[in-house]
Amino acid sequence: MKSLRILSALALSLTVAAALYAVPPKGGPVSVKKPLTASKRAHKYTAKQAQAIALKKYPGKVVGKVALANQGGKYEYVVYVQTKKQLMCVDVNADTGKIDSATKGTVKKPGKGKAAG
Secondary structure: OHHHHHHHHHHHHHHHHHHHHOOOOOOOOOOOOOOOOOOOOOOOOOHHHHHHHHHHHOOOEEEEEEEEEEEOOEEEEEEEEEOOOEEEEEEEEOOOOOEEEEEEEEOOOOOOOOOOO
């Protein structure tokens, strides 16, 4: 019984010593209560930078908000750019800043189609 108390005291003292000498992770202590979500994960590029990258490649006007999406494990900013002739959906990698993909479509102008009748 006495040896069990000694072992318990030893285990407790080792736990306290380990906690005192533990080195906090880079960037400060990590909260266990709130895990990082996709939108709060630190990325090398911001939404504003992704917007500038998309506009440099496809000059025009950004339509709507720039959204952060998880595409198969990669985080990408989705930027819609209205150029002179088409709407571009540009996916900018949030960690590398490179354009992963860009798809285009035409923008329909009102009044140009045939009337139903």
